[in-house]
Amino acid sequence: MLTSGIIVLSGGLLDPNPGLIFWTTVTFLIVLFILKKFTWGPMLSALEEREKGIQSSIDRARTAKEEAEEVLKKNRDLLAKADADAEKIIREGKEYGDKLKAEITEKAHSEASRMIASAKEEIEQEKRRALTELRTEVADLAVKGAEKIIMANLDADKQKKIVDSMIQELSQNRN
Amino acid sequence: MKRFNALWTGELVKVAALVIPLLFGCGISAYAASAGEHGEEGHGGPGEVIMHHILDSNVMAFEPFAEFELPKIVVGGFDISITRHVVFMWIAAVILLLVFGYVGNKYKSIGNSRAPGGIANAMEALVEFIRLDVAKSNIGEGYEKHMPYLLTVFVFILLLNLLGLIPYGAAATGNISVTLTLAVFTFLITQVSAIKANGIKGYLAHLTAGTHWALWIIMIPIEIIGLFAKPFALTVRLFANMTAGHIIILSLIFISFILQSYIVAVFVSVPFAIFIYLIKIFVSFLQAFIFTMLSALFIGLASSHENHEAEAAH
Numbered sequence: 001m002l003t004s005g006i007i008v009l010s011g012g013l014l015d016p017n018p019g020l021i022f023w024t025t026v027t028f029l030i031v032l033f034i035l036k037k038f039t040w041g042p043m044l045s046a047l048e049e050r051e052k053g054i055q056s057s058i059d060r061a062r063t064a065k066e067e068a069e070e071v072l073k074k075n076r077d078l079l080a081k082a083d084a085d086a087e088k089i090i091r092e093g094k095e096y097g098d099k100l101k102a103e104i105t106e107k108a109h110s111e112a113s114r115m116i117a118s119a120k121e122e123i124e125q126e127k128r129r130a131l132t133e134l135r136t137e138v139a140d141l142a143v144k145g146a147e148k149i150i151m152a153n154l155d156a157d158k159q160k161k162i163v164d165s166m167i168q169e170l171s172q173n174r175n
Numbered sequence: 176m177k178r179f180n181a182l183w184t185g186e187l188v189k190v191a192a193l194v195i196p197l198l199f200g201c202g203i204s205a206y207a208a209s210a211g212e213h214g215e216e217g218h219g220g221p222g223e224v225i226m227h228h229i230l231d232s233n234v235m236a237f238e239p240f241a242e243f244e245l246p247k248i249v250v251g252g253f254d255i256s257i258t259r260h261v262v263f264m265w266i267a268a269v270i271l272l273l274v275f276g277y278v279g280n281k282y283k284s285i286g287n288s289r290a291p292g293g294i295a296n297a298m299e300a301l302v303e304f305i306r307l308d309v310a311k312s313n314i315g316e317g318y319e320k321h322m323p324y325l326l327t328v329f330v331f332i333l334l335l336n337l338l339g340l341i342p343y344g345a346a347a348t349g350n351i352s353v354t355l356t357l358a359v360f361t362f363l364i365t366q367v368s369a370i371k372a373n374g375i376k377g378y379l380a381h382l383t384a385g386t387h388w389a390l391w392i393i394m395i396p397i398e399i400i401g402l403f404a405k406p407f408a409l410t411v412r413l414f415a416n417m418t419a420g421h422i423i424i425l426s427l428i429f430i431s432f433i434l435q436s437y438i439v440a441v442f443v444s445v446p447f448a449i450f451i452y453l454i455k456i457f458v459s460f461l462q463a464f465i466f467t468m469l470s471a472l473f474i475g476l477a478s479s480h481e482n483h484e485a486e487a488a489h
Contacts, residue, residue, distance in 0.1 A: 013226070013229070013230065013351070013418070014351055015351075016351060016352045016355055017231060017254075017258075017350075017352045018253055018254065018255070018352075019248075019253065019254045019255040019256050019258065019261075020231060020258060020260060020261060020350060020352035020353060021352045021353075021355065021356050022253070022255050023255065023257070023258075023261040023264065024261075024264060024347075024352065024353045024356040024357070025356055027261075027264045027265060027268050028327070028328075028331060028356065028357065028360065030268065031268045031271055031272065031327055031331060032323065032324065032327045034272055034276075035271065035272070035275050035279075035323065035326070035327050035330075036323040036327070038275070038276055038279040038280075039275040039276065039278055039279035039282075040279075040302075040322060040323045040326050040327070041279075041323075042279050042282040042283050043278065043279065043282050043298075043299065043302055044302070044306070044319070044322055046282050046291075047299070047302065047303060047306065050290075
């Protein structure tokens with residue numbers, strides 16, 4: 001009943017039909033040109049434009065982001081630099097303070113020792129002077145005492161005898 | 176079991192008997208009516224009915240309501256009659272012009288700043304798909320000037336395919352004349368862009384495939400056959416796909432008429448026919464896509480420069 005052969009044998013299936021080819025060409029070309037003019041043109045240009053717009057927005061966003069990152073980086077650098085500066089200043093201040101302290105201490109020490117030394121010197125001088133004075137005083141006193149002793153012991157006969165003996169001795173020795 | 180009985184009472188079968196001829200157009204119901212009375216003599220065998228459904232004709236049949244004879248036109252010995260497939264091509268053209276005219280207007284009116292909505296948005300997805308995945312990836316540089324052809328051929332074939340799936344419809348793409356014409360368009364565009372890209376000299380040199388001159392006697396015929404094999408493949412692929420689906424659906428329906436059994440109709444013919452019908456919806460899109468894709472591919476192959484190919488070969 002189902003004669004599949006008919007499908008092949010009937011021939012119509014694979015026969016090109018010139019009329020249909022003609023109408024297909026005409027219809028397709030008309031559709032192509034009308035659609036090209038009224039639809040594809042505006043649509044494609046709109047798509048392209050939008051694509052460009054999106055691309056430029058993305059680009060702009062990227063540049064903005066990069067700029068922001070740069071600014072952030074710069075800020076961070078500045079902050080770090082400021083931190084370092086502050087630290088440096090503090091350190092320098094501390095060092096300076098330490099140095100100053102050491103210097104002052106040193107100076108005070110040397111001053112003190114100098115003062116002590118000069119005081120000692122003065123004391124020494126004073127002492128020496130006092131000793132000298134004391135010596136002269138003592139010498140005067142001794143001379144005065146001796147004078148007094150001598151005065152008290154002086155006796156003309158005794159002295160005459162002493163001088164006579166001395167002259168005698170001298171004359172003996174000249175011989 | 177009750178359900179099964181209900182089927183036996185024939186309610187659903189009656190519905191199916193009403194729906195099927197609507198879905199698959201002419202022929203079958205007439206065949207069904209005549210088959211019971213005088214067998215094959217009235218309308219010929221099922222094969223003939225199927226062929227009648229698939230082939231072009233001069234009659235627009237809306238059985239059982241009406242039938243229109245289409246005018247016969249002969250100009251200069253050429254028969255350019257308006258046939259059923261021509262009518263459906265025109266219907267497709269009108270639908271395309273209406274839909275895309277509307278979409279184009281939408282684009283003109285909203286400008287570039289706002290996104291389109293509704294049908295314009297839907298069509299934009301399609302256009303964007305063809306633009307990026309078909310044209311740009313296959314043709315590459317200079318794809319813009321081929322976009323109108325690719326888009327038109329895609330929507331045209333798609334709509335012709337789909338028109339074959341509506342009641343009383345016929346797929347003009349199931350006719351080899353139509354697919355041949357479209358393939359010839361692709362062929363011409365391919366050759367023209369090849370000549371434009373490489374020059375006449377480069378085009379002719381391409382026919383020798385860059386071999387030694389002693390091999391030309393073999394290479395040139397092979398290259399020329401290859402040139403024509405591409406549009407031939409396009410032609411036959413689309414035509415055979417669209418025709419085969421219709422034949423399968425009609426054959427499935429005919430099984431029940433041949434066996435004269437409601438059980439076969441309900442459990443075999445109708446479910447399988449619906450299954451094939453759904454596949455055909457998919458195939459309609461697929462074949463339109465493949466035709467467009469291959470057109471883009473051929474154009475891209477033809478217009479790629481010689482030195483590119485030489486670089487690729489090394």
